[in-house]
Every structure is written in C-alpha cells, then in structure tokens.
Amino acid sequence: MKDLVRKHVLNIKPYIAGKPIEETKRQLGLTKVIKLASNENPFGTSPKAVSAMKKALSAVNRYPDPQGYYLKKRLARHFKLEPENFVLGNGSDELIDLLIKTLVEPDENIITSEGTFLEYEIVASSHDRKVKKAALRYFKYDLETMLKLVDKKTKLIFISNPNNPTGTYLTKYEVAQFLNAVPQRVLVVLDEAYDTFIDVDDFPDSVSYLKRRKNVVILKTFSKAYGLAGLRLGYLIADAELVHFMERVRQPFNVNILAQAGGLAAMEDNKFLKKTRRLTIQGKNFIYKELSSMGLGFLPSETNFVLIDVARDGMDVFRAMLKFGVIVRDMNAYGLKNFIRVSIGTQKENERFVRVLRKVLKEKS
Numbered sequence: 001m002k003d004l005v006r007k008h009v010l011n012i013k014p015y016i017a018g019k020p021i022e023e024t025k026r027q028l029g030l031t032k033v034i035k036l037a038s039n040e041n042p043f044g045t046s047p048k049a050v051s052a053m054k055k056a057l058s059a060v061n062r063y064p065d066p067q068g069y070y071l072k073k074r075l076a077r078h079f080k081l082e083p084e085n086f087v088l089g090n091g092s093d094e095l096i097d098l099l100i101k102t103l104v105e106p107d108e109n110i111i112t113s114e115g116t117f118l119e120y121e122i123v124a125s126s127h128d129r130k131v132k133k134a135a136l137r138y139f140k141y142d143l144e145t146m147l148k149l150v151d152k153k154t155k156l157i158f159i160s161n162p163n164n165p166t167g168t169y170l171t172k173y174e175v176a177q178f179l180n181a182v183p184q185r186v187l188v189v190l191d192e193a194y195d196t197f198i199d200v201d202d203f204p205d206s207v208s209y210l211k212r213r214k215n216v217v218i219l220k221t222f223s224k225a226y227g228l229a230g231l232r233l234g235y236l237i238a239d240a241e242l243v244h245f246m247e248r249v250r251q252p253f254n255v256n257i258l259a260q261a262g263g264l265a266a267m268e269d270n271k272f273l274k275k276t277r278r279l280t281i282q283g284k285n286f287i288y289k290e291l292s293s294m295g296l297g298f299l300p301s302e303t304n305f306v307l308i309d310v311a312r313d314g315m316d317v318f319r320a321m322l323k324f325g326v327i328v329r330d331m332n333a334y335g336l337k338n339f340i341r342v343s344i345g346t347q348k349e350n351e352r353f354v355r356v357l358r359k360v361l362k363e364k365s
C-alpha cells in the first residue's frame, strides 16, 4: 500500500490532538476524568445556541445553505464589513487548508514560527508545500527574523495572535510595523482563535488593517469562547476578491445546518460570552497564584490556557497526571520538552488540576 501513497504524504507528521475523555476512561479504567487539553469552553455552550440547534434539528433532511447567508450577514454587521468579506469553514482548520489550496503554487513557500499552532505546517505538508520557520524569541513570534525569511516565492505568513501554545501576544505596534514591511504580494494571516480572552489595551484591531490593505487575512473560530468546538465552525475575513476565489475552491456544504444555526444564535448571547471571559480570567489568576506558590515558571497568557515550565520531562508529567484522571497537553510536538499546557477549566477542575500537579511533582522530585 505504501507504494501507492503520494511521496510527500509519507512524511506528514500526524496531528496529535488532546486526549479524549472517553478514551482515557476506557484505557485506564477511570470513571472521573477531566480534560484540560484542547482549550475548549469548560462552561458549556450558549443556551441560546443550544435552543436554536434543537429547532434546526428538524431540518437536517435538507442540505445546509451553501452560502451561509444569515451567518455571513450577521458577521458583516458585527464587524461593519460586507458578507462578501467572509468565508465560513468547518472549523478554522478547514480555512487554513482552503487558503493554501487557493493560493500557494507548488514552488511557493509559507512562513510561520516554531512553537506555534501545528496545523499550519501539517496542512502545508499535506499539500506538499514548503514551510520556513523562525524560532520563538522569548516565547514570542520573532517578526524580524520572519521578515528575513520572506523571499520571491513566499505566498503566505501564518501568525497565531495570541499564540497557541505560549499564550503570548503581539502588540498593535509590532503587527503594524510588520505589515508595513511585508511586501504587498505576501498574505499575512492573523489567526485570532483566542481573541475573546484578551485583557490588554495594545492588542491589534486587525479588522482595521484589513480595511486599509488587501494582504491581511483574519481567522476566527466559534470553538473557544463560544463553546462550539464539537460543532466545527470558524470563519475567515478577507478582501472580497480573495473570498470570491476561495468560495470556488470550498466544498459547497462544508458548514452544516446545526453549525449555521448555533453560530448565529451564539452571536446574540453576549451574556454567555461575558461569563466565559470573566470565569476564564478568574480561573487563570487562581492557577497563576498556585503555580507561583509551587515555585513553577509559567507565561502570563492572553488566552484560556497557560504554558507551564515543569522543569522536568513534560511527557512524564502528562502521563503521571493522566493516571489521576487529569488530561493536560505535553508539549513535545511543539519543541517545548519541559513544559505542559493546561486549559483553564471550571473552578473545581482547576483545583483538581492543582492538587494532582502538586502530587505528581512531589512524587517526581
């Protein structure tokens, strides 16, 4: 069979997702397992979205609206743009794929960073496209080095802002300076999956850049603060001409009926969004305090997760915590060997995480 597979596919590194709760229960014979590994919303889903999806269930014998008319219209109103500026995706993961498919020729390359969201590189390699990466600098994207990597064949630059898995962010000054220096023919993708959790004043208003220059693309998702990860819904904001061509490449029914209904209703539920934000920031402060009292290093985060320096093999810590029914993320695949990443949970989950981490580190010291 291997002989039949396209050569570049043999070299694709598989994406290792956060370990699912059910799988952990099954494999370890546990009954109580918590997952703090995929930066999901631990506070559930907007009740308005749930009720809209229940209603939409009776229509699933039909195909979804291939244009996502109402959701695009609602998004356009939210951002003061036109529906023609939006592409909807089966999660923003699909939109990363669609961007590369639409834009990057076989001899062209993509630039991103080390220690960032792994999908940029995985999707690029699934299309046999070359990826150039700059190392992180003080756990942040090194824009200066990334700029030096730009050559005549560079088509796309992927930036996760704030960055997964470090939780660090680029300021509006840094992003503006970078955009001014990047050639207009290179598209800069600002992936803002965690924008709802930002609690600083100098985060970039990326949509305002898009209004001034055509080479900016923004990615957003309903998977995090909106609590709809299992539904798979993300969107891309870009110049209308680029959207037009991406729409040609997109599968016609990529966003299902429940996702369109749920996303639309979730956008009307500010109460849920605000509660998620408030409890996440509270939970993060609790975890910071506990980590400090354990003497552990961590990075202040503008997201719903924290990267922790456990000062020993992170994989060992991940495995040991798993035995106590707490799923975190080891950072081996990100080149951060002595780290784990924990998503902020409910207060009860955060307390259990801290208890188990203390126990595990004591056993391992």
Ligand SMILES: Cc1ncc(COP(=O)(O)O)c(C=O)c1O
Pocket: 038, 039, 090, 091, 092, 093, 094, 117, 160, 163, 164, 191, 193, 220, 221, 222, 223, 229, 232, 233, 234
């Ligand atoms: C930076 C970043 N971008 C995109 C995604 C993918 O989101 P979606 O669930 O919309 O595919 C994630 C998910 O973890 C992420 O961390």
